[in-house]
Amino acid sequence: MKNKIGIVIILLLIAVFSVFAFKWVKHRMEYAVTDAVFVESDSMANLSFYRVKGRIVKLQKKEGDYVKKGEVIAVLDDTDYRTKLEQIKNQIESLRLKKKALQEKLSKIEEAVKIQIRTSLLNLQQVKASIEATKHRISQIEKEIQLAKKDEERFRSLLKKELIPERKYDLVKTKLDVLLEKKKYAQKKLEELKIQQKKAEEGITLAENEKKSIKELKKEIESLSKKIKSLEKQKEDVENQIRYTKLISPYNGRIAKKFVSEGEVIPSGRPVYSVVPENSLYILVLLEETKLDGIRVGSKANVYIDAYPDKKYRGEVFEINPATAAKFALVPRDVTAGEFTKVAQRIPVKIRITEGDISVLKVGLGGEVEIKKEK
Structure with a gap:
């Protein structure tokens, strides 16, 4: 009797495992999954005082603060x-x-x-x-x-x-x-x-x-x-x-970095703040070339950010780079000597976020993405 129960349990475990394995394989066939994911911005800017220099008398914002377009964020002594x-x-x-x-x-x-x-x-x-x-x-x-x-x-x-x-x-x-x-x-x-x-x-x-x-x-x-x-x-x-002498934010966004302190004397052009514009964030995916098949501009994607495991983001592909990431490396591989090791190349793919709370995202955060393959 005990042997029969053991056999049934084993068969049930095999069935459950088979179901999960089937779903996992099916999911991997339907989606391109990778963890080479980064939050990026295509227009992050360092803001500085134009044509003027002097002592900073006021810094209105700190790192992470939200800023509005036209808002004064720093002031120089204009005496x-x-x-x-x-x-x-x-x-x-x-x-x-x-x-x-x-x-x-x-x-x-x-x-x-x-x-x-x-x-x-x-x-x-x-x-x-x-x-x-x-x-x-x-x-x-x-x-x-x-x-x-x-x-x-x-x-x-x-x-x-x-x-x-x-x-x-x-x-x-x-x-x-x-x-x-x-x-x-x-x-x-x-x-x-x-x-x-x-x-x-x-x-x-x-x-x-x-x-x-x-x-x-x-x-x-x-x-x-x-x-x-x-x-x-x-x-x-x-x-x-x-x-x-009044540094004004050129757009809505968040302070990514503060480079100076109040009372500091700075020259013209020295960065004061780094600002990430609102709605400029996107997800950069370095997708392996073996997973590129079926990925098109417009493909839907699920994004998971490691810093916020309880939050889910949805998006769609809006750009697939025509060259691999290795082509833009500071020291590209030299294969002219005949020495060659085959390595899966990665293609930069950009995803626009369409659903989810982007206000908490920071440039440079990592995560995982699932991109739906097109048939």
Whole structure:
């Protein structure tokens, strides 16, 4: 009886083992299974301060913390940059005040020159007209004097012959003397007008010379404008540098590594944090070449991470590398000497996680994967 029971137990054990063996073999035929699995990220970045250096006054995050896009995660002391900005602002303000004063001076000079030229031209025209009139008057007086001289000579001859009374001669002589005085007065007037003409012409010349000072003022104003423009660019650059003293996360993600400490003085470009972007994690599988058959882009996969044995992840293949991992080794095997040991090569396969809590995953974690083979 006991022998029969023993035989039954053995047969049951063999049956159970056969079932499990069948399932295991079937599973291995349907899935490519490997433990050469790593959590990776295709865009993990080291963040650093751009174009600025100095003492770190604040580190907002620690390793493992979640960060949002646009969030300030570190701050540099910006005292020196703000001092420089204030100096540039003062220089700009000083140059603007100087430029304004020169512009006001230029406006006054231009207006004065316009008035001076307009007045001088008007005076010149009037003087020239008066000169012409005076010349014409002198010409008429000279003609009258010629006639008066002839009358005076004729009456003097008649007076000598006692043909006319002296009174008549005196009238003719007086008329001649008056004409001579008129001519003398007119000539004096003409000289005065010529002096006025010269002064008017000199006024125009002085006004024209003032135009040279206007040109110099315009050049000086233009030079100040260029200096102000240059300082405005410097001001904008320093304002940008002040903004750069705040390190901002470029995307949502988690802090993978903190490289510096508060109070430390760092140069521009030195890494402060390493950030893993949200949704950038994937599973890298180094799949043996013997298991590659039936694996396609889109193949479904079950992923198990050693650090979280109670959590299950699902995914699908989104990339199969066209070269083996050995091709990218730092020291690739040299088979040209004829020495060769056959080793199963591994093909990098990338799996995108479609189900599971990826917030707990860390780059570099290992695990196991089952990839469903396509028929």
